[in-house]
Amino acid sequence: MTKIMRLKKIVKFYNETTQHEKCQLLFMMAKDIMIPIKKVDGIHCVELDKELPVCLNGTAFQFNIEDEKDY
Secondary structure, eight states, X not given: OOHHHHHHHHHHHHHHSOHHHHHHXXXXXXXXXXXXXXXXXXXXXXXXXXXXXXXXXTTEEEEOBTTGGGO
């Protein structure tokens, strides 16, 4: 499969799925996603929350981080 064919599949998926379906995909990918947070002592990478890593907030996707109170 060529890169162009893969890109076409990705664009087709993006155009043909609902926000809820995209959110479900992000939920499934959550274990592979980290969020960098800049702090005084450098950049800290935090994982997404185990229980609710991503949800819809209006029409946008909201990522929830692990131990949010520490950041």
